[in-house]
Amino acid sequence: MTRKIAAAALATLVAGVLWSGLVVRADEFTKKDLERWDKEYMSVVQKGRELWTSPDLGTNGVACAQCHPNAANTHPETYPKFQTQLGRVAALREMINWCIQQPLEGQPLALDDPKLIAMETYVAWERRGVAMAPGKH
Amino acid sequence: MPDNNRRDFLKGAGAVAAATTLPLSVVELAFADPAQNFTFAYISDSHIQHVKGTQFVRNWDRGLIRAVAETNLLTPKPDFVMFGGDLAQLGTKEELDHGAEMLAKLNYKTYMVMGEHDYYLDLGEYWSKLYGPHYYSFDHKGVHFVVLNSILTFDDWTYNRWPTAKQRMLEMAGLDNPNGSPFMVGDKQRQWLAKDLEKVDKATPLVVFSHSPIQKIYKGWNFWTDDAEQVQALLKPFAKATVIYGHVHQIQYNQIDNITFNSVMATAWPWPYPQSYAQAEQHLPKLTVPMNRANPFFERDATGWQFIDVATGKVAMKYNLYNNTNRVVAFDPATGKPLDSAFQDLAKQIPPQVHY
Numbered sequence: 001m002t003r004k005i006a007a008a009a010l011a012t013l014v015a016g017v018l019w020s021g022l023v024v025r026a027d028e029f030t031k032k033d034l035e036r037w038d039k040e041y042m043s044v045v046q047k048g049r050e051l052w053t054s055p056d057l058g059t060n061g062v063a064c065a066q067c068h069p070n071a072a073n074t075h076p077e078t079y080p081k082f083q084t085q086l087g088r089v090a091a092l093r094e095m096i097n098w099c100i101q102q103p104l105e106g107q108p109l110a111l112d113d114p115k116l117i118a119m120e121t122y123v124a125w126e127r128r129g130v131a132m133a134p135g136k137h
Numbered sequence: 138m139p140d141n142n143r144r145d146f147l148k149g150a151g152a153v154a155a156a157t158t159l160p161l162s163v164v165e166l167a168f169a170d171p172a173q174n175f176t177f178a179y180i181s182d183s184h185i186q187h188v189k190g191t192q193f194v195r196n197w198d199r200g201l202i203r204a205v206a207e208t209n210l211l212t213p214k215p216d217f218v219m220f221g222g223d224l225a226q227l228g229t230k231e232e233l234d235h236g237a238e239m240l241a242k243l244n245y246k247t248y249m250v251m252g253e254h255d256y257y258l259d260l261g262e263y264w265s266k267l268y269g270p271h272y273y274s275f276d277h278k279g280v281h282f283v284v285l286n287s288i289l290t291f292d293d294w295t296y297n298r299w300p301t302a303k304q305r306m307l308e309m310a311g312l313d314n315p316n317g318s319p320f321m322v323g324d325k326q327r328q329w330l331a332k333d334l335e336k337v338d339k340a341t342p343l344v345v346f347s348h349s350p351i352q353k354i355y356k357g358w359n360f361w362t363d364d365a366e367q368v369q370a371l372l373k374p375f376a377k378a379t380v381i382y383g384h385v386h387q388i389q390y391n392q393i394d395n396i397t398f399n400s401v402m403a404t405a406w407p408w409p410y411p412q413s414y415a416q417a418e419q420h421l422p423k424l425t426v427p428m429n430r431a432n433p434f435f436e437r438d439a440t441g442w443q444f445i446d447v448a449t450g451k452v453a454m455k456y457n458l459y460n461n462t463n464r465v466v467a468f469d470p471a472t473g474k475p476l477d478s479a480f481q482d483l484a485k486q487i488p489p490q491v492h493y
Contacts, residue, residue: 061194137488
């Protein structure tokens with residue numbers, strides 16, 4: 001099975017190299033590409049917003065937005081940072097999980113769960129324009 | 138006016154007071170004749186939230202239960218208690234009943250203010266069955282008190298916009314929901330207020346309670362009352378006018394002409410200051426030195442209580458903040474505005490008061 005996949009991948013790669021040499025250059029993208037990427041990104045922002053305001057993320061009906069309207073007071077630009085309460089440097093998504101477990105009385109999500117990524121995406125979007133400040137308190 | 142610090146005021150509260158936040162407000166009104174002085178307590182924004190069956194969100198329940206218990210332990214005893222609105226989260230009978238059951242344990246006469254979370258399911262019908270009229274006034278020991286329902290909005294939004302009452306409630310309950318609508322007192326109530334104030338001597342200290350600020354701070358979260366200026370105009374003839382409001386879940390204070398504005402803390406949870414939303418155009422009063430940024434690892438952090446002296450009819454808020462240094466925001470006759478006694482000077486402000 002693995003060998004089959006590897007063979008298929010190789011074939012695709014070879015075909016891709018040949019094909020791209022003829023048609024697509026890796027360092028070029030079009031306005032249409034930009035529009036598509038933005039659309040993909042914003043759809044995840046939207047998904048994140050839905051989760052952020054959802055009463056169903058935890059078990060008690062409490063939503064993230066109840067304490068963090070527009071994801072304010074989350075400071076995504078400061079992460080990863082030292083969390084005195086955890087005694088170590090933590091990523092933002094770990095803090096989102098902390099909130100899911102405590103005020104929302106829910107189960108933590110896997111750190112690569114698309115839901116968690118979507119919420120992180122939404123939080124960052126609400127913070128757009130703010131300078132990076134890793135480690136800041 | 139004796140300096141009622143927390144220790145004096147809460148003697149008898151003992152371990153309960155020491156254990157966690159004191160999420161309520163105590164108001165003391167001081168007059169030339171000390172025999173006339175009296176206090177009242179202020180509890181606000183409990184957001185009792187139904188989960189299912191007999192289950193409610195534990196965190197918010199604890200906030201209100203504690204406030205009620207500590208209010209009952211106050212020494213001297215307050216003459217009455219104000220509740221500043223948002224007893225419920227989604228305005229249901231279950232939430233209002235559960236909240237009422239907790240408030241019923243208060244040993245004092247209790248006056249209620251309407252919040253949007255109490256109102257937009259049935260437009261205050263069940264709340265009225267429990268507590269009576271949505272706006273009213275009363276006199277107590279020489280002070281005229283007015284309670285406004287400041288969370289009304291455009292009729293079209295209230296009556297025509299939403300297919301169900303439940304959806305209407307949910308749309309207004311989301312603080313940052315762009316489908317919400319600005320709060321207002323409205324024509325009818327302002328006419329009532331004008332008439333109510335007509336008969337009051339303009340030297341009488343006037344204290345107005347509302348849920349939303351009767352000033353414009355940030356529209357996106359309804360830290361806002363759309364007809365604020367028109368309400369303020371009715372209060373301006375009074376030499377000593379004070380507005381005390383809830384809704385914002387944080388310390389705010391301001392002076393507009395002769396009107397002093399003070400907010401009270403929530404028992405449920407704190408809210409960010411609007412300047413911490415990078416996309417917001419907001420107008421937090423420049424006077425306000427913010428409360429400390431909340432530490433979520435302390436469940437009751439960034440809630441608190443305050444003494445409010447109205448010595449000579451002007452306000453001194455004494456904030457008692459369990460997890461933070463206590464604050465005093467007092468009207469300063471020299472400058473004619475409320476000032477923080479310790480932190481007003483920028484050089485004296487501390488890092489947790491920086492909100493970004």
